[in-house]
């Protein structure tokens with residue numbers, strides 16, 4: 001079953017100060033299956049964030065279409081969670097209140113909403129920080145809180161734009177591991193934009209390489225080694241070098 005499909009999408013921006021257009025995404029095709037984890041890597045400015053915003057519905061393509069589970073994506077929707085680099089939590093709300101936010105429109109009672117939020121926070125391991133405020137949490141914990149909120153929203157699709165780039169390597173490894181369990185357990189479909197080729201190779205079913213501009217997909221890498229065996233896998237090392245070479249060839 002197809003989670004997300006982009007058919008020949010293009011997005012151009014007009015740069016008023018230069019009086020010209022740039023093509024951030026050009027005639028791009030993309031398919032994500034339900035439960036699949038796909039990473040997008042590529043140099044800065046090649047159109048990765050634009051692509052993610054098009055998937056989320058924050059931007060509309062100039063031509064082509066995006067479909068989520070068969071429906072045209074015309075605006076943002078709670079079935080798609082977009083998690084930005086800074087986690088997107090509201091600083092003036094506690095973690096619990098942040099997670100409860102998407103439940104406010106539901107018909108659940110206040111206690112039921114709190115119960116549901118707690119369950120979502122337990123799943124990502126941040127339940128003990130329910131009363132804390134975002135400023136009191138580390139970058140990794142904030143990302144977990146953002147994931148709890150996505151879970152409360154019952155989003156099927158998670159779109160993450162370099163969510164862990166501010167984290168140190170050890171925290172990143174810990175959260176990567178937690179994420180892997182979390183997404184496969186909840187059968188969520190994920191598109192992750194990352195600067196870390198290694199992270200992409202460890203977590204993904206497919207690694208998509210983008211080149212710009214105009215932003216387009218230049219390669220797709222599919223690791224064969226099962227995810228739980230990738231840490232010390234020779235195949236991952238080979239693919240890592242292969243991706244670095246391909247990116248270098250376009251610099």
Ligand code: ADP
Nearest residue numbers: 013014022024043044045046047048049050051
């Ligand atoms: P990436 O995430 O790969 O770094 P972006 O999608 O952010 O790339 O940007 C792709 C190109 O589009 C860049 O040249 C960027 O400057 C330009 N761009 C992105 N958003 C806008 C915007 N809102 N207005 C004008 N240009 C933009």
Ligand code: MG
Nearest residue numbers: 048049050161
């Ligand atoms: Mg970006």
